[in-house]
Amino acid sequence: MTNPPPRPMRLTTTPRTAEILRRCYRGERPEKVLERAARMLADADGHLTTSGRIKPERDRKDAA
Numbered sequence: 179m180t181n182p183p184p185r186p187m188r189l190t191t192t193p194r195t196a197e198i199l200r201r202c203y204r205g206e207r208p209e210k211v212l213e214r215a216a217r218m219l220a221d222a223d224g225h226l227t228t229s230g231r232i233k234p235e236r237d238r239k240d241a242a
Contacts, residue, residue, distance in 0.1 A: 189212070191199070203211045220226050227233055 191208075199208045199211060217226070217230070220232070221230075225233055
């Protein structure tokens with residue numbers, strides 16, 4: 179049996195983040211912009227495989 183997909187989180191932005199979303203990503207859905215940003219950050223931090231899947235914790239560069 180597979181696990182159900184995670185439930186979406188309700189996030190609150192800071193005033194600065196809201197301003198960036200409004201002014202720099204006009205016409206785009208904020209959740210899509212934040213999704214791209216989270217993927218780029220996770221990739222840069224070494225949490226994703228080359229195919230974009232989340233690495234097991236033991237394979238991450240920050241794991242002890």
